[in-house]
Amino acid sequence: MAYQQHFIRRIGSQPPAHVRMTVEGHLVHTAELQPSPGVAADSPGAVWKPLHTKKCRNAFEAAMHANGQEWERLGTGWQLALPTGEPQPAQPPDLRPVNPGPLHALAKDLDFDWSSYFEYAVCRIAEVWEWDKPLRAAELQARMTPVQMALWAIANADGQICNGGFSQFFYNSYGELAHEALDGFELLGLTEFADILREAYAVFPGQRIPRDRDERVALLEAMALDEEATAARLQAASNGIEHAFAIFKGTEDLWDELGTRYYALIHQDIGIPGYNPAFYKPLCEGIEARAHEVFR
Incomplete structure (x- = not known):
């Protein structure tokens, strides 16, 4: 058993x-x-x-x-x-996944997928966090180990950046974990990803990404490189989707090159089968190295 x-x-x-x-x-x-x-x-x-x-x-x-x-x-x-x-x-901390076993042994299975192992490690962390409640952030983080926090932040940042770029990441709720994602990449040794995030954050005053979403959105509106975002302010109260798209269009050129570099890192061929192993393999190895903090 x-x-x-x-x-x-x-x-x-x-x-x-x-x-x-x-x-x-x-x-x-x-x-x-x-x-x-x-x-x-x-x-x-x-x-x-x-x-x-x-x-x-x-x-x-x-x-x-x-x-x-x-x-x-x-x-x-x-x-x-x-x-x-x-x-x-x-409580979510009491529902941590069981450690499924040595990673090197699991990886020998032809059906093994690095991305699934990563998702497995964060599947219960998702139940701890409460989005758009920045005042509770310190309390919620205290319920996770640093590695759990890193994995949760990376998973959400990556999902947003790959889906709609940095503009979407900063605009949506997930942007409140921007600094945790950067710290997470550093903690787990993915320094190239951390460097890209650091460059993306440099556009913000003091390289600080506000945890409060309204504050982030206001900064994005001010950064917009065309007039569409300004017009979108008038629509914001009645049409949130149009407002979001206007912000994305007005700021996409700020991070377009960085997004291209991010995607290239994820999809690079490292000679290993599976879904984006260049991204997930080092993350999984970081998980195994700190398994006592993840599977607790």
């Missing part, structure tokens, strides 16, 4: 419901506790009724499935149970 997790749910005066998920090799087993008066869920005398078994391509996929999709299948309201059977709140 590689991994086991036990959940409990209480609904009003109904008896508590218990579900257990077990990862064993390539298999994910789900079972439900059959009520027995006076028998604790974690005792040898507890009887678990199998619900279903899912066969995955490899142990990594099985662990990812159990910690992600299976949890979602259980739905909201479930709590992670302590080994003693006493429930505790299902």
